[in-house]
Each structure stands twice: as C-alpha cells, then as structure tokens.
Amino acid sequence: MSAIINTLASDFRLFIETQKAGFHAMAEAYKQMGTSLKEKKQSSNVVSFALQVPFFVLFSPLSAYLKAGEKIVIETYPLGRKNDAFQSRLFLYLLMVTALFIGLQPSPNPTAKLSFINEVVFLIALFAIMAMGLNLQTGLTGLVNFGVIFFVGFGALVTAMAMVKGGMDPWIALLLAVILTAIVGYLLAYPTLNLRSDYFAIVTVVLGEVLRQLLLAEPTFQTKVSGSQNTYIPELPGVFGPFRDSWRSVTGLPYSTFLMIFAVFVAFMVVVISQLIIRSPYGRVLKTIRENEVVTSAYGYDVFKYKAEVLAIGGAIFGLAGALLVWKRQTFVPELLLVTTTFFVWGAFIIGGKGNPRGMVIGAIIITYTQQVVRNISPTNRGSNFFIATLDSIFKFLVVDIGGAIFGEDSWRFVSEFQTGNVIIGLEAFQILIVGLVIILFMRRFEEGVLPELPYIPKKKPNLDKSSIWSNIEQTETSHGGTKE
C-alpha cells in the first residue's frame, strides 16, 4: 500500500515538474513571439502571414510546452515515451483522464447521460479493437490494409445472416463470424501476397467497396425486408435470453450497458493477445517482415506463412468487431460499411503509434471522443453556453453569409429549416474535417504516435566476464582440435 502511495507521489512530483518546465517554456515562446511575428510580417505577404499567425499564437507555444515536459521526463525515464515503465503509467493516467472527461460530460438528465456513456465507451472499445487488428497487419507486419471495413463488414454480414436467416444464437453467430473472417483473411493471402505491398493496399481498398456494392445489389444479404421496414436483429435471445432478463432485473440497466461492458472486456482481451504476440519471438519475426522480408526468408522463416497467419489473426479480430457492431446496431444494412470507418480506424492507428496496442486504445479514444463531442453539440442539447453560441454564430456566418452568397436559395432554405429546428445541425457537418485536423495536429508533434512502439531491451542482461568469452572460444577450439587428432 505504501509502495503505491510512494509511486503516486513521485509521479505527481514528476507531473508538477513537467508542468512547471512546460509553462515556463510556453511563456518564453510567447515572449519571443512578438519579435518573430514582426520578422515574418516583413518577409512574407499578407495571406501567408495571416495563415502563419495561428501557428505562432497557438501551436508553437504548445509545442514548446510539450518539448520541455518531455525533456524533464527523459531525465527520470530514459527514452521518454519509449520507456516501458513510463509508457504504462502514461497510459493509465490517460485512461483516467478519459474517464473523467466522459463522466463530466454535461447532459440534461441521468438517462441521457447513461446512454451517452454507453455509446461513447462502446465506440471507443470498437475502434480500439479494429485499430488493434490493423496494428497487427499494418503496424507489425507491414501489410498495408486499407480494407478494414471489408473484414469488419464480412464479420457483420456473417453475424447478421446467422442470427436472422439461420436463427442461430448470437454467441454462436459471433464465433462463426470470427472463424469465417479469419478463414477469408487466410484465403486472401493466396491471390494477393505475391503482389508488392502497394498493390496489396489497392486490392484491400477495392474489396470493401465490392462488398458494399454487392450487398446493395443483392437483397438476400440484407436484413432489410422488401419495403421500408428493417428486420431488427433480436437482442441476445437463445441460451443467453434468461441472462439478459436477469441482467435487466438485477442491475436495472439497459441492454446497451451490458454491450458496453462486453465490448470493453473484448478490447481488453485483444490488448492482452496483441501484447503477447508483440513480445514473443513470433511478433519479432513479424517485425522483421515489415523491415525487410527478403532477409527474413534468408534466415529460415516462411514469410508467406507468417503473412497469411497475420491476415487470419487480424481478420478474426475484425470479425469480432463486426459482430459487436451488429449486436449494437441490431440491423445490418450496406450503409454500415462506410469507407470513412476505415479512415477513422487509420486515424486512430496513426495517432496512437504503430506497433503499440496501448497506443491503439489511446488513438481510438481521441478519434471517437472527437467524433462524439462534435456530434453531441446539436440544437437538441444546447444550453446558453458561450462556446456553443460562438460555434452557432460561426456556422451562421459560414452558411448564411458566405454559403448564401455562393449557393443562393438552397443555402437559405437549409438555414430556415435549421432555425425552425427541423434540421439538427451543428459541427456534425464538419466531423471529417475536424477529425482530419486533429490527426494533423497530433502528427505535427508526435511523429511516431502518442505511444510509440517500444524498442526491445532484454530485462535481464547476462553477466558476462570479458575473459570468459575469449577463454570459452579458446577452450572449444582446443577441445575440437583434441578430438580431431
């Protein structure tokens, strides 16, 4: 117990120190800003100067703050964020901060709050799972996969078909989705793995779109019956039906809370499996394939076999994500298979840091939270918040003044709907733009991701006596010579 308090205290001290150094550096940066802005004003034209101002006002002090903080950290933990001990602490603290943020999210009533938490945490877990599948394939093995949504969609399709058309238990459907997606991944290796990596990437991009178009054209594979009504996929019937009922009566919480907890559990398990793979000799071989596969094969490893296995393992993880998606949405329509999902998963992958499962979780948090915050700022749950009022006026300026001038009547009609409340619009329209901006901001400062890949350093260094090595060689030499003669 006292050990925990001690570590917490020392971490807190380190935190205070980094903040001190960070804010000091920030103040310095602000002091220097005046002179550097003057120089810039003289040397550049009006437009480029105007574009540079936010960088100087906002980003360069922020960058100075982060750099100074990192310098302090490196004094205590060598390699900074690439230090395993520091990284695991940082990860835990980031998780706590996330929990705090989600818990403090303002909402009109407890029910809305619970449903917000269910939605956000579920999506974070789902994106973390998908990002970890991508991490195994792209981050570790170097197979560039732009077809995340193909695998996820296939898993979702299998789950939906098994439950609705096959009448199977949802848990068996989930298992079937995992197995079949893994098999599809493995079989995909045969036609594609002889391609060079960029061509493999193109194939994967196409696959997702092919699946979506196929589903649009063929109603058999939709859970939508002809006409307008969707067939909703039942909530966990079968052997787990009684479990669901008792869950409701005992905890008094909705089904989506159970799903959220289950998704977090699955994400946790996938982190554990990913860590097991990355820290084993198996993961090491995968990394060498990423770095230079010709050399890997020259050292006795069947590169094709490893790549096919990784496509299968990653496929299984994607299949799991697809099944969860169907359980959550309770329907399966081709519109679920958006290319933007692949884009968001890649965003989480890049922000988090390739080759690092913990990083995938952080990346998923950042991407999902940005999306959700953006989506949640809508007229229905607006208050007289200064921030939101400002956003509203910016939006009105963009749509009414500028948009009206360019697009004329359409824009005006849109705005009148907006003002009567028929259209819920806020930042949501800018969702992709904002997520893109977040990715750019993170990449500027964290080139290798927030939690970069850890270098392998053996925990126990062997105790080597210098003389013993040489005598060892000498001894074997004489003993060999002895037996020969």
Next chain:
Amino acid sequence: MTDPLLKVEGLRKSFGGLQALKNVSFALNSKEVIGLIGPNGCGKSTTFNVISGIYPADSGSVKLKGEEILNKKPHEINRLGLSRTFQYTQLWRNLTVIENLLVPPKNQTGAQFVNILRRLKLAKEEEILVEKAYRTLELLEISHVAENYASELSGGQSKLVDIGRVLMSDPTILLLDEPVAGVAGPLAQKIFDQLQKLRKSLGLSIVIIEHNMEFILRKGIDRIYVMNLGEVIAEGTSDEIASMPHVIEAYLGG
C-alpha cells in the same frame, strides 16, 4: 575423399537479355574457407542469390551434402544450414541490435503462433539466446551498441552486426558477401582472424566474396575462385592465383 559439402555445377542465370551467370562451378569442402573474387558485375553476388534461393536459376545444379537445393525457397535452404549475408548490409532497421540477433536462431518455440502462451518456456529460451547474442556482440567488439536501434549504427558497425546475425543462426555453411567492405583495417583483420577461429571451433565452412584482391590474397584462404563475365576463369591457392596472367588481365582490364 568424400563428396564436397557444397557443390555448384554449371549454374546459369540471365536477366532478360543479360546473361549474368554463364557457367559457374565450384566446390566447398567441409571446414574450408574459399574466396570468390572478380571485377565488378562479374556475377559474384548473383551466384550467392541463386544458391540461397532468392533468384531462381535457369539451369545447373547446387548440391548441399548431396541434396539438390536449386530453386528451393530461401527459408528451406536456410534450414538446411546455409546462411548468408548481403552485399548491402540489410539489418532490420527499426529493431534494436540485440533484437536483430535474436531472430536468426533456428527452431525457436516462440516463433510459432500456437506457442505464444507458453510464457515460461519462452522466457527460458530467451534467456539463453540473449546471453548467446551478447557473447557474439562481445566477440565482434560492439556490445556497447546492443540496445541501440540498428538504424543508428555506422556502416562498419552494421557490417559487424550482420556478421553477428549470421553467426547466431548456427550455420554449417556461411556465404559472406564482402564481409569487411567499409570496416577499418585492423578490425577487418580481426574479423578474418575470428572467422578462422570460428571455422576451427564451430566447424564452419565459409565462402567469402571479396572485391579487394590484394586484401584477400593475404588472409590465409584455402582456395580462391576467380570469376569474370559470369564464368569461373581460374581456381587455385592464393599464390597460384597471384601469378596467373589471365587473372591479372581480367582485373586490370588487360
């Protein structure tokens, strides 16, 4: 006399219209060090690439302990005990040096996906391999960079790590493609001495490609094959080679 360990006969390989190898034959006996020399573009590295299975050959035969290995996959050939280095040092750059050395050892339990849960056994194996890797690095006098990324090393250090990596794979036959190019003179000498020692202690058989003829003639190599324009034009001991007029002609361009 028994069959040679590695027997290469009538190897042919062309890239489009370019006939890289016309007729390459040589033999390597057990515990022997032979040299493969020749001017630029004579097919030395191509010979290695064909033997180790990276390029398919057009025709010919490569026998390892009497078994035909031509056109087998690189990893199958490596498992038979033949390891090689590359002319342009190709370390796995974003891995640490020690990690580079931990991949080559054969038959690692943890290299199969099904075994990743056997933590205890893996930890035990890892401990042995880590010690072996550190010993290898000590031998090559670069143990101080063990925890650095391979991409941070200098050219000479990379060469040494490459040699360390090939030694970690416990080969019976070593194909070394210019092992000391870019390594400082005294250290190059030391590497050659170490290779001679290892040959005796581990029973290695080594084929060395070396561009610098002056250098290789002084290194106590058993036999030397001289290549020119995709053919072996001469064979003999260092002294014999040094006195052959057509060898000198090939090198100096007559």
